Amino acid sequence: MTTGKDRSGRWEYEEAKANPNVVQVPELLMLGYDHFTEALRLSHHEHDGAFEFVLIESGKVTWEVNGQHYETRAGEMFHTRPNEPHRARMDYMEPCSIWWMIVKMPSADSSWLGLSENEADAVIGKLHSLPRVLRANAQLKISFRRLQHALQTEAQPWLKLKVRHFVLDLILNMTEPPPDLHVPEDLQAGLRSIVENIRRNPEKHWSNRDIAASIGVSESHFYRLFRQCFGQSPSSFVERLRVEYAAQLLMHTDTPITSLALSLDFKTSQHFSTVFKKVTGITPSEWRAAHLMPRNE
Known part of the structure:
Protein backbone atom coordinates (compact mmCIF):
# COMPACT_ATOMS: atom_id res chain seq x y z
CA MET A 1 0.00 0.00 0.00
CA THR A 2 1.05 3.62 -0.41
CA THR A 3 2.39 5.74 2.40
CA GLY A 4 3.65 9.30 2.42
CA LYS A 5 2.60 12.90 2.76
CA ASP A 6 2.89 14.41 -0.72
CA ARG A 7 -0.32 13.35 -2.48
CA SER A 8 -1.90 16.52 -3.81
CA GLY A 9 -5.07 16.05 -5.83
CA ARG A 10 -6.06 12.74 -4.26
CA TRP A 11 -9.63 11.48 -4.55
CA GLU A 12 -10.88 8.06 -3.49
CA TYR A 13 -14.10 6.05 -3.33
CA GLU A 14 -14.17 2.81 -1.32
CA GLU A 15 -17.20 0.52 -1.43
CA ALA A 16 -16.64 -0.78 2.09
CA LYS A 17 -16.95 2.76 3.49
CA ALA A 18 -19.83 3.89 1.30
CA ASN A 19 -23.43 4.10 2.37
CA PRO A 20 -24.95 0.78 1.18
CA ASN A 21 -28.14 2.61 0.27
CA VAL A 22 -26.30 4.98 -2.06
CA VAL A 23 -24.32 2.95 -4.62
CA GLN A 24 -25.26 -0.72 -4.31
CA VAL A 25 -22.73 -1.81 -6.96
CA PRO A 26 -20.59 -4.19 -4.89
CA GLU A 27 -18.44 -5.12 -7.90
CA LEU A 28 -16.69 -1.71 -7.67
CA LEU A 29 -14.53 -2.05 -4.56
CA MET A 30 -12.43 1.08 -5.03
CA LEU A 31 -11.90 3.94 -7.46
CA GLY A 32 -9.34 6.67 -7.11
CA TYR A 33 -7.21 9.40 -8.59
CA ASP A 34 -3.75 10.28 -7.26
CA HIS A 35 -1.24 12.96 -8.18
CA PHE A 36 2.20 12.39 -6.66
CA THR A 37 4.63 15.30 -6.85
CA GLU A 38 7.36 13.27 -5.14
CA ALA A 39 8.32 9.61 -5.16
CA LEU A 40 6.03 7.61 -2.88
CA ARG A 41 6.50 4.24 -1.22
CA LEU A 42 4.38 1.39 -2.65
CA SER A 43 5.35 -2.00 -1.22
CA HIS A 44 4.00 -5.49 -1.92
CA HIS A 45 0.24 -5.87 -1.70
CA GLU A 46 -2.55 -7.80 -3.41
CA HIS A 47 -6.32 -7.65 -3.88
CA ASP A 48 -8.28 -10.66 -2.75
CA GLY A 49 -10.59 -11.88 -5.49
CA ALA A 50 -10.32 -8.64 -7.47
CA PHE A 51 -8.66 -7.09 -10.52
CA GLU A 52 -6.81 -3.78 -10.22
CA PHE A 53 -6.51 -1.44 -13.21
CA VAL A 54 -4.19 1.58 -13.23
CA LEU A 55 -4.17 4.25 -15.96
CA ILE A 56 -1.03 6.39 -16.04
CA GLU A 57 -2.20 9.92 -16.83
CA SER A 58 1.23 11.54 -16.53
CA GLY A 59 4.71 10.49 -15.49
CA LYS A 60 5.85 6.89 -15.35
CA VAL A 61 5.85 3.88 -13.01
CA THR A 62 7.65 0.54 -13.16
CA TRP A 63 5.71 -2.32 -11.57
CA GLU A 64 6.94 -5.67 -10.30
CA VAL A 65 4.76 -8.79 -10.56
CA ASN A 66 6.11 -12.31 -9.98
CA GLY A 67 9.68 -11.08 -10.36
CA GLN A 68 8.97 -9.42 -13.72
CA HIS A 69 9.21 -5.67 -14.27
CA TYR A 70 6.67 -3.75 -16.34
CA GLU A 71 7.38 -0.14 -17.27
CA THR A 72 4.34 2.10 -17.79
CA ARG A 73 4.26 5.64 -19.12
CA ALA A 74 1.63 8.30 -19.68
CA GLY A 75 -1.22 6.91 -21.78
CA GLU A 76 -0.69 3.28 -20.75
CA MET A 77 -2.73 0.92 -18.58
CA PHE A 78 -1.38 -1.66 -16.14
CA HIS A 79 -3.42 -4.35 -14.41
CA THR A 80 -3.10 -7.19 -11.93
CA ARG A 81 -5.25 -10.27 -11.64
CA PRO A 82 -6.94 -11.46 -8.44
CA ASN A 83 -4.58 -12.30 -5.55
CA GLU A 84 -1.40 -11.36 -7.46
CA PRO A 85 1.20 -9.73 -5.16
CA HIS A 86 2.62 -6.62 -6.83
CA ARG A 87 4.50 -3.44 -6.00
CA ALA A 88 6.28 -0.50 -7.58
CA ARG A 89 9.86 -1.31 -8.56
CA MET A 90 12.29 -0.64 -5.69
CA ASP A 91 9.14 -0.03 -3.58
CA TYR A 92 8.78 3.55 -4.87
CA MET A 93 6.45 5.15 -7.39
CA GLU A 94 7.91 8.07 -9.27
CA PRO A 95 6.10 11.42 -9.52
CA CYS A 96 3.00 10.71 -11.60
CA SER A 97 -0.76 11.05 -11.93
CA ILE A 98 -2.85 7.87 -12.01
CA TRP A 99 -6.42 6.67 -12.12
CA TRP A 100 -7.03 3.29 -10.50
CA MET A 101 -9.96 0.94 -10.09
CA ILE A 102 -10.40 -2.32 -8.16
CA VAL A 103 -13.19 -4.59 -9.40
CA LYS A 104 -14.41 -7.71 -7.61
CA MET A 105 -14.60 -11.02 -9.46
CA PRO A 106 -18.11 -12.40 -9.98
CA SER A 107 -19.41 -14.76 -7.32
CA ALA A 108 -21.47 -17.87 -7.96
CA ASP A 109 -24.58 -16.59 -6.24
CA SER A 110 -25.02 -13.18 -7.87
CA SER A 111 -25.05 -11.42 -11.22
CA TRP A 112 -22.02 -9.35 -12.21
CA LEU A 113 -22.51 -5.78 -13.44
CA GLY A 114 -25.97 -6.74 -14.62
CA LEU A 115 -24.62 -9.27 -17.16
CA SER A 116 -25.81 -12.79 -17.78
CA GLU A 117 -23.58 -15.63 -16.61
CA ASN A 118 -22.31 -16.29 -20.15
CA GLU A 119 -21.60 -12.60 -20.74
CA ALA A 120 -19.74 -12.28 -17.43
CA ASP A 121 -17.66 -15.38 -18.23
CA ALA A 122 -16.74 -13.92 -21.62
CA VAL A 123 -15.62 -10.60 -20.10
CA ILE A 124 -13.59 -12.29 -17.35
CA GLY A 125 -11.96 -14.50 -19.97
CA LYS A 126 -10.94 -11.38 -21.90
CA LEU A 127 -9.49 -9.78 -18.78
CA HIS A 128 -7.40 -12.85 -17.98
CA SER A 129 -5.91 -12.76 -21.49
CA LEU A 130 -5.03 -9.05 -21.50
CA PRO A 131 -1.34 -8.14 -21.76
CA ARG A 132 0.05 -6.78 -18.51
CA VAL A 133 0.57 -3.34 -20.04
CA LEU A 134 -1.50 -1.90 -22.85
CA ARG A 135 -1.69 1.44 -24.57
CA ALA A 136 -4.91 3.13 -23.55
CA ASN A 137 -7.37 4.80 -25.87
CA ALA A 138 -8.73 8.26 -25.17
CA GLN A 139 -12.10 6.92 -24.00
CA LEU A 140 -10.59 5.32 -20.88
CA LYS A 141 -9.69 8.62 -19.24
CA ILE A 142 -13.10 10.04 -20.12
CA SER A 143 -14.85 7.03 -18.56
CA PHE A 144 -12.80 7.34 -15.36
CA ARG A 145 -13.83 10.98 -15.04
CA ARG A 146 -17.48 10.20 -15.76
CA LEU A 147 -17.50 7.45 -13.17
CA GLN A 148 -15.97 9.79 -10.61
CA HIS A 149 -18.51 12.48 -11.44
CA ALA A 150 -21.40 10.03 -11.09
CA LEU A 151 -20.19 8.89 -7.66
CA GLN A 152 -19.88 12.51 -6.54
CA THR A 153 -23.12 13.96 -7.91
CA GLU A 154 -25.75 11.46 -9.01
CA ALA A 155 -28.69 10.21 -6.96
CA GLN A 156 -30.66 7.00 -7.29
CA PRO A 157 -31.86 5.44 -9.51
CA TRP A 158 -29.43 7.00 -12.03
CA LEU A 159 -26.41 6.46 -9.75
CA LYS A 160 -26.57 2.67 -9.73
CA LEU A 161 -27.23 2.57 -13.47
CA LYS A 162 -24.38 4.96 -14.32
CA VAL A 163 -21.84 3.28 -12.05
CA ARG A 164 -22.50 -0.08 -13.65
CA HIS A 165 -22.41 1.45 -17.12
CA PHE A 166 -19.09 3.28 -16.66
CA VAL A 167 -17.36 0.36 -14.91
CA LEU A 168 -18.38 -1.92 -17.77
CA ASN A 201 24.81 2.18 -21.88
CA PRO A 202 23.13 4.54 -19.39
CA GLU A 203 26.48 6.11 -18.47
CA LYS A 204 27.10 7.37 -22.01
CA HIS A 205 26.55 11.05 -22.88
CA TRP A 206 23.37 11.09 -24.96
CA SER A 207 22.76 14.15 -27.12
CA ASN A 208 19.33 14.77 -28.65
CA ARG A 209 21.03 16.31 -31.67
CA ASP A 210 23.21 13.25 -32.29
CA ILE A 211 20.37 10.80 -31.75
CA ALA A 212 18.07 12.77 -34.07
CA ALA A 213 20.74 12.80 -36.77
CA SER A 214 21.18 9.02 -36.45
CA ILE A 215 17.54 8.45 -37.47
CA GLY A 216 17.43 11.30 -40.00
CA VAL A 217 15.10 13.79 -38.30
CA SER A 218 15.50 17.22 -36.74
CA GLU A 219 16.18 17.58 -33.03
CA SER A 220 12.75 19.10 -32.37
CA HIS A 221 10.99 16.37 -34.37
CA PHE A 222 12.92 13.67 -32.47
CA TYR A 223 11.83 15.21 -29.16
CA ARG A 224 8.15 15.18 -30.21
CA LEU A 225 8.39 11.59 -31.51
CA PHE A 226 10.02 10.36 -28.32
CA ARG A 227 7.37 11.93 -26.12
CA GLN A 228 4.60 10.56 -28.33
CA CYS A 229 5.97 7.02 -28.25
CA PHE A 230 7.29 6.84 -24.68
CA GLY A 231 5.27 9.42 -22.74
CA GLN A 232 8.29 11.35 -21.43
CA SER A 233 11.18 13.48 -22.62
CA PRO A 234 14.45 11.83 -23.71
CA SER A 235 16.32 13.46 -20.80
CA SER A 236 13.81 12.15 -18.23
CA PHE A 237 14.10 8.67 -19.72
CA VAL A 238 17.91 8.74 -19.55
CA GLU A 239 17.95 10.10 -15.99
CA ARG A 240 15.62 7.37 -14.80
CA LEU A 241 17.77 4.59 -16.30
CA ARG A 242 20.88 6.13 -14.75
CA VAL A 243 19.24 6.15 -11.34
CA GLU A 244 18.29 2.47 -11.66
CA TYR A 245 21.85 1.65 -12.74
CA ALA A 246 23.27 3.75 -9.89
CA ALA A 247 21.00 1.97 -7.39
CA GLN A 248 22.58 -1.36 -8.34
CA LEU A 249 26.12 0.06 -8.05
CA LEU A 250 25.33 1.55 -4.66
CA MET A 251 24.15 -1.87 -3.48
CA HIS A 252 27.13 -3.84 -4.75
CA THR A 253 30.16 -1.48 -4.72
CA ASP A 254 31.76 1.04 -2.41
CA THR A 255 32.36 3.59 -5.19
CA PRO A 256 32.17 7.12 -3.72
CA ILE A 257 28.89 8.81 -4.55
CA THR A 258 30.61 11.81 -6.19
CA SER A 259 32.63 9.51 -8.48
CA LEU A 260 29.50 7.55 -9.32
CA ALA A 261 27.61 10.73 -10.17
CA LEU A 262 30.32 12.00 -12.52
CA SER A 263 30.72 8.60 -14.20
CA LEU A 264 26.99 8.69 -15.04
CA ASP A 265 27.30 12.11 -16.72
CA PHE A 266 25.70 14.12 -13.91
CA LYS A 267 27.37 17.52 -13.67
CA THR A 268 27.50 17.48 -9.86
CA SER A 269 26.86 15.05 -7.03
CA GLN A 270 24.15 17.39 -5.76
CA HIS A 271 22.27 17.14 -9.07
CA PHE A 272 22.65 13.36 -8.96
CA SER A 273 21.27 13.25 -5.41
CA THR A 274 18.30 15.45 -6.38
CA VAL A 275 17.38 13.22 -9.33
CA PHE A 276 17.97 10.03 -7.33
CA LYS A 277 15.64 11.16 -4.55
CA LYS A 278 13.00 12.24 -7.05
CA VAL A 279 12.91 8.70 -8.48
CA THR A 280 13.42 6.58 -5.35
CA GLY A 281 12.20 8.82 -2.55
CA ILE A 282 15.54 8.72 -0.68
CA THR A 283 19.08 10.02 -1.20
CA PRO A 284 21.91 7.89 -2.63
CA SER A 285 23.59 7.65 0.79
CA GLU A 286 20.31 6.55 2.41
CA TRP A 287 19.80 4.00 -0.35
CA ARG A 288 23.30 2.58 0.13
CA ALA A 289 22.86 2.37 3.90
CA ALA A 290 19.58 0.49 3.49
CA HIS A 291 20.58 -1.84 0.64
CA LEU A 292 24.37 -2.35 0.63
CA MET A 293 25.09 -6.04 0.11
CA PRO A 294 27.90 -7.66 2.14
CA ARG A 295 31.02 -8.30 0.08
CA ASN A 296 32.87 -11.60 0.13
CA GLU A 297 36.32 -11.37 1.64
Whole structure:
Protein backbone atom coordinates (compact mmCIF):
# COMPACT_ATOMS: atom_id res chain seq x y z
CA MET A 1 0.00 0.00 0.00
CA THR A 2 1.05 3.62 -0.41
CA THR A 3 2.39 5.74 2.40
CA GLY A 4 3.65 9.30 2.42
CA LYS A 5 2.60 12.90 2.76
CA ASP A 6 2.89 14.41 -0.72
CA ARG A 7 -0.32 13.35 -2.48
CA SER A 8 -1.90 16.52 -3.81
CA GLY A 9 -5.07 16.05 -5.83
CA ARG A 10 -6.06 12.74 -4.26
CA TRP A 11 -9.63 11.48 -4.55
CA GLU A 12 -10.88 8.06 -3.49
CA TYR A 13 -14.10 6.05 -3.33
CA GLU A 14 -14.17 2.81 -1.32
CA GLU A 15 -17.20 0.52 -1.43
CA ALA A 16 -16.64 -0.78 2.09
CA LYS A 17 -16.95 2.76 3.49
CA ALA A 18 -19.83 3.89 1.30
CA ASN A 19 -23.43 4.10 2.37
CA PRO A 20 -24.95 0.78 1.18
CA ASN A 21 -28.14 2.61 0.27
CA VAL A 22 -26.30 4.98 -2.06
CA VAL A 23 -24.32 2.95 -4.62
CA GLN A 24 -25.26 -0.72 -4.31
CA VAL A 25 -22.73 -1.81 -6.96
CA PRO A 26 -20.59 -4.19 -4.89
CA GLU A 27 -18.44 -5.12 -7.90
CA LEU A 28 -16.69 -1.71 -7.67
CA LEU A 29 -14.53 -2.05 -4.56
CA MET A 30 -12.43 1.08 -5.03
CA LEU A 31 -11.90 3.94 -7.46
CA GLY A 32 -9.34 6.67 -7.11
CA TYR A 33 -7.21 9.40 -8.59
CA ASP A 34 -3.75 10.28 -7.26
CA HIS A 35 -1.24 12.96 -8.18
CA PHE A 36 2.20 12.39 -6.66
CA THR A 37 4.63 15.30 -6.85
CA GLU A 38 7.36 13.27 -5.14
CA ALA A 39 8.32 9.61 -5.16
CA LEU A 40 6.03 7.61 -2.88
CA ARG A 41 6.50 4.24 -1.22
CA LEU A 42 4.38 1.39 -2.65
CA SER A 43 5.35 -2.00 -1.22
CA HIS A 44 4.00 -5.49 -1.92
CA HIS A 45 0.24 -5.87 -1.70
CA GLU A 46 -2.55 -7.80 -3.41
CA HIS A 47 -6.32 -7.65 -3.88
CA ASP A 48 -8.28 -10.66 -2.75
CA GLY A 49 -10.59 -11.88 -5.49
CA ALA A 50 -10.32 -8.64 -7.47
CA PHE A 51 -8.66 -7.09 -10.52
CA GLU A 52 -6.81 -3.78 -10.22
CA PHE A 53 -6.51 -1.44 -13.21
CA VAL A 54 -4.19 1.58 -13.23
CA LEU A 55 -4.17 4.25 -15.96
CA ILE A 56 -1.03 6.39 -16.04
CA GLU A 57 -2.20 9.92 -16.83
CA SER A 58 1.23 11.54 -16.53
CA GLY A 59 4.71 10.49 -15.49
CA LYS A 60 5.85 6.89 -15.35
CA VAL A 61 5.85 3.88 -13.01
CA THR A 62 7.65 0.54 -13.16
CA TRP A 63 5.71 -2.32 -11.57
CA GLU A 64 6.94 -5.67 -10.30
CA VAL A 65 4.76 -8.79 -10.56
CA ASN A 66 6.11 -12.31 -9.98
CA GLY A 67 9.68 -11.08 -10.36
CA GLN A 68 8.97 -9.42 -13.72
CA HIS A 69 9.21 -5.67 -14.27
CA TYR A 70 6.67 -3.75 -16.34
CA GLU A 71 7.38 -0.14 -17.27
CA THR A 72 4.34 2.10 -17.79
CA ARG A 73 4.26 5.64 -19.12
CA ALA A 74 1.63 8.30 -19.68
CA GLY A 75 -1.22 6.91 -21.78
CA GLU A 76 -0.69 3.28 -20.75
CA MET A 77 -2.73 0.92 -18.58
CA PHE A 78 -1.38 -1.66 -16.14
CA HIS A 79 -3.42 -4.35 -14.41
CA THR A 80 -3.10 -7.19 -11.93
CA ARG A 81 -5.25 -10.27 -11.64
CA PRO A 82 -6.94 -11.46 -8.44
CA ASN A 83 -4.58 -12.30 -5.55
CA GLU A 84 -1.40 -11.36 -7.46
CA PRO A 85 1.20 -9.73 -5.16
CA HIS A 86 2.62 -6.62 -6.83
CA ARG A 87 4.50 -3.44 -6.00
CA ALA A 88 6.28 -0.50 -7.58
CA ARG A 89 9.86 -1.31 -8.56
CA MET A 90 12.29 -0.64 -5.69
CA ASP A 91 9.14 -0.03 -3.58
CA TYR A 92 8.78 3.55 -4.87
CA MET A 93 6.45 5.15 -7.39
CA GLU A 94 7.91 8.07 -9.27
CA PRO A 95 6.10 11.42 -9.52
CA CYS A 96 3.00 10.71 -11.60
CA SER A 97 -0.76 11.05 -11.93
CA ILE A 98 -2.85 7.87 -12.01
CA TRP A 99 -6.42 6.67 -12.12
CA TRP A 100 -7.03 3.29 -10.50
CA MET A 101 -9.96 0.94 -10.09
CA ILE A 102 -10.40 -2.32 -8.16
CA VAL A 103 -13.19 -4.59 -9.40
CA LYS A 104 -14.41 -7.71 -7.61
CA MET A 105 -14.60 -11.02 -9.46
CA PRO A 106 -18.11 -12.40 -9.98
CA SER A 107 -19.41 -14.76 -7.32
CA ALA A 108 -21.47 -17.87 -7.96
CA ASP A 109 -24.58 -16.59 -6.24
CA SER A 110 -25.02 -13.18 -7.87
CA SER A 111 -25.05 -11.42 -11.22
CA TRP A 112 -22.02 -9.35 -12.21
CA LEU A 113 -22.51 -5.78 -13.44
CA GLY A 114 -25.97 -6.74 -14.62
CA LEU A 115 -24.62 -9.27 -17.16
CA SER A 116 -25.81 -12.79 -17.78
CA GLU A 117 -23.58 -15.63 -16.61
CA ASN A 118 -22.31 -16.29 -20.15
CA GLU A 119 -21.60 -12.60 -20.74
CA ALA A 120 -19.74 -12.28 -17.43
CA ASP A 121 -17.66 -15.38 -18.23
CA ALA A 122 -16.74 -13.92 -21.62
CA VAL A 123 -15.62 -10.60 -20.10
CA ILE A 124 -13.59 -12.29 -17.35
CA GLY A 125 -11.96 -14.50 -19.97
CA LYS A 126 -10.94 -11.38 -21.90
CA LEU A 127 -9.49 -9.78 -18.78
CA HIS A 128 -7.40 -12.85 -17.98
CA SER A 129 -5.91 -12.76 -21.49
CA LEU A 130 -5.03 -9.05 -21.50
CA PRO A 131 -1.34 -8.14 -21.76
CA ARG A 132 0.05 -6.78 -18.51
CA VAL A 133 0.57 -3.34 -20.04
CA LEU A 134 -1.50 -1.90 -22.85
CA ARG A 135 -1.69 1.44 -24.57
CA ALA A 136 -4.91 3.13 -23.55
CA ASN A 137 -7.37 4.80 -25.87
CA ALA A 138 -8.73 8.26 -25.17
CA GLN A 139 -12.10 6.92 -24.00
CA LEU A 140 -10.59 5.32 -20.88
CA LYS A 141 -9.69 8.62 -19.24
CA ILE A 142 -13.10 10.04 -20.12
CA SER A 143 -14.85 7.03 -18.56
CA PHE A 144 -12.80 7.34 -15.36
CA ARG A 145 -13.83 10.98 -15.04
CA ARG A 146 -17.48 10.20 -15.76
CA LEU A 147 -17.50 7.45 -13.17
CA GLN A 148 -15.97 9.79 -10.61
CA HIS A 149 -18.51 12.48 -11.44
CA ALA A 150 -21.40 10.03 -11.09
CA LEU A 151 -20.19 8.89 -7.66
CA GLN A 152 -19.88 12.51 -6.54
CA THR A 153 -23.12 13.96 -7.91
CA GLU A 154 -25.75 11.46 -9.01
CA ALA A 155 -28.69 10.21 -6.96
CA GLN A 156 -30.66 7.00 -7.29
CA PRO A 157 -31.86 5.44 -9.51
CA TRP A 158 -29.43 7.00 -12.03
CA LEU A 159 -26.41 6.46 -9.75
CA LYS A 160 -26.57 2.67 -9.73
CA LEU A 161 -27.23 2.57 -13.47
CA LYS A 162 -24.38 4.96 -14.32
CA VAL A 163 -21.84 3.28 -12.05
CA ARG A 164 -22.50 -0.08 -13.65
CA HIS A 165 -22.41 1.45 -17.12
CA PHE A 166 -19.09 3.28 -16.66
CA VAL A 167 -17.36 0.36 -14.91
CA LEU A 168 -18.38 -1.92 -17.77
CA ASP A 169 -17.45 0.77 -20.31
CA LEU A 170 -13.95 0.95 -18.82
CA ILE A 171 -13.54 -2.82 -18.91
CA LEU A 172 -14.78 -3.14 -22.50
CA ASN A 173 -12.53 -0.30 -23.68
CA MET A 174 -9.51 -2.05 -22.19
CA THR A 175 -10.15 -5.01 -24.47
CA GLU A 176 -10.32 -2.84 -27.60
CA PRO A 177 -6.96 -2.20 -29.29
CA PRO A 178 -6.20 1.54 -29.62
CA PRO A 179 -5.52 3.09 -33.00
CA ASP A 180 -1.92 2.89 -34.18
CA LEU A 181 0.39 5.78 -33.47
CA HIS A 182 0.89 7.96 -36.52
CA VAL A 183 4.64 7.29 -36.58
CA PRO A 184 6.20 5.56 -39.63
CA GLU A 185 7.41 2.06 -38.92
CA ASP A 186 11.03 2.87 -39.78
CA LEU A 187 11.07 5.68 -37.22
CA GLN A 188 9.41 3.48 -34.60
CA ALA A 189 12.11 0.85 -35.23
CA GLY A 190 14.81 3.53 -34.96
CA LEU A 191 13.41 4.78 -31.66
CA ARG A 192 13.22 1.26 -30.25
CA SER A 193 16.84 0.66 -31.21
CA ILE A 194 17.89 3.92 -29.53
CA VAL A 195 16.04 3.02 -26.34
CA GLU A 196 17.78 -0.36 -26.19
CA ASN A 197 21.17 1.32 -26.68
CA ILE A 198 20.43 3.72 -23.83
CA ARG A 199 19.37 0.82 -21.59
CA ARG A 200 22.67 -0.96 -22.30
CA ASN A 201 24.81 2.18 -21.88
CA PRO A 202 23.13 4.54 -19.39
CA GLU A 203 26.48 6.11 -18.47
CA LYS A 204 27.10 7.37 -22.01
CA HIS A 205 26.55 11.05 -22.88
CA TRP A 206 23.37 11.09 -24.96
CA SER A 207 22.76 14.15 -27.12
CA ASN A 208 19.33 14.77 -28.65
CA ARG A 209 21.03 16.31 -31.67
CA ASP A 210 23.21 13.25 -32.29
CA ILE A 211 20.37 10.80 -31.75
CA ALA A 212 18.07 12.77 -34.07
CA ALA A 213 20.74 12.80 -36.77
CA SER A 214 21.18 9.02 -36.45
CA ILE A 215 17.54 8.45 -37.47
CA GLY A 216 17.43 11.30 -40.00
CA VAL A 217 15.10 13.79 -38.30
CA SER A 218 15.50 17.22 -36.74
CA GLU A 219 16.18 17.58 -33.03
CA SER A 220 12.75 19.10 -32.37
CA HIS A 221 10.99 16.37 -34.37
CA PHE A 222 12.92 13.67 -32.47
CA TYR A 223 11.83 15.21 -29.16
CA ARG A 224 8.15 15.18 -30.21
CA LEU A 225 8.39 11.59 -31.51
CA PHE A 226 10.02 10.36 -28.32
CA ARG A 227 7.37 11.93 -26.12
CA GLN A 228 4.60 10.56 -28.33
CA CYS A 229 5.97 7.02 -28.25
CA PHE A 230 7.29 6.84 -24.68
CA GLY A 231 5.27 9.42 -22.74
CA GLN A 232 8.29 11.35 -21.43
CA SER A 233 11.18 13.48 -22.62
CA PRO A 234 14.45 11.83 -23.71
CA SER A 235 16.32 13.46 -20.80
CA SER A 236 13.81 12.15 -18.23
CA PHE A 237 14.10 8.67 -19.72
CA VAL A 238 17.91 8.74 -19.55
CA GLU A 239 17.95 10.10 -15.99
CA ARG A 240 15.62 7.37 -14.80
CA LEU A 241 17.77 4.59 -16.30
CA ARG A 242 20.88 6.13 -14.75
CA VAL A 243 19.24 6.15 -11.34
CA GLU A 244 18.29 2.47 -11.66
CA TYR A 245 21.85 1.65 -12.74
CA ALA A 246 23.27 3.75 -9.89
CA ALA A 247 21.00 1.97 -7.39
CA GLN A 248 22.58 -1.36 -8.34
CA LEU A 249 26.12 0.06 -8.05
CA LEU A 250 25.33 1.55 -4.66
CA MET A 251 24.15 -1.87 -3.48
CA HIS A 252 27.13 -3.84 -4.75
CA THR A 253 30.16 -1.48 -4.72
CA ASP A 254 31.76 1.04 -2.41
CA THR A 255 32.36 3.59 -5.19
CA PRO A 256 32.17 7.12 -3.72
CA ILE A 257 28.89 8.81 -4.55
CA THR A 258 30.61 11.81 -6.19
CA SER A 259 32.63 9.51 -8.48
CA LEU A 260 29.50 7.55 -9.32
CA ALA A 261 27.61 10.73 -10.17
CA LEU A 262 30.32 12.00 -12.52
CA SER A 263 30.72 8.60 -14.20
CA LEU A 264 26.99 8.69 -15.04
CA ASP A 265 27.30 12.11 -16.72
CA PHE A 266 25.70 14.12 -13.91
CA LYS A 267 27.37 17.52 -13.67
CA THR A 268 27.50 17.48 -9.86
CA SER A 269 26.86 15.05 -7.03
CA GLN A 270 24.15 17.39 -5.76
CA HIS A 271 22.27 17.14 -9.07
CA PHE A 272 22.65 13.36 -8.96
CA SER A 273 21.27 13.25 -5.41
CA THR A 274 18.30 15.45 -6.38
CA VAL A 275 17.38 13.22 -9.33
CA PHE A 276 17.97 10.03 -7.33
CA LYS A 277 15.64 11.16 -4.55
CA LYS A 278 13.00 12.24 -7.05
CA VAL A 279 12.91 8.70 -8.48
CA THR A 280 13.42 6.58 -5.35
CA GLY A 281 12.20 8.82 -2.55
CA ILE A 282 15.54 8.72 -0.68
CA THR A 283 19.08 10.02 -1.20
CA PRO A 284 21.91 7.89 -2.63
CA SER A 285 23.59 7.65 0.79
CA GLU A 286 20.31 6.55 2.41
CA TRP A 287 19.80 4.00 -0.35
CA ARG A 288 23.30 2.58 0.13
CA ALA A 289 22.86 2.37 3.90
CA ALA A 290 19.58 0.49 3.49
CA HIS A 291 20.58 -1.84 0.64
CA LEU A 292 24.37 -2.35 0.63
CA MET A 293 25.09 -6.04 0.11
CA PRO A 294 27.90 -7.66 2.14
CA ARG A 295 31.02 -8.30 0.08
CA ASN A 296 32.87 -11.60 0.13
CA GLU A 297 36.32 -11.37 1.64
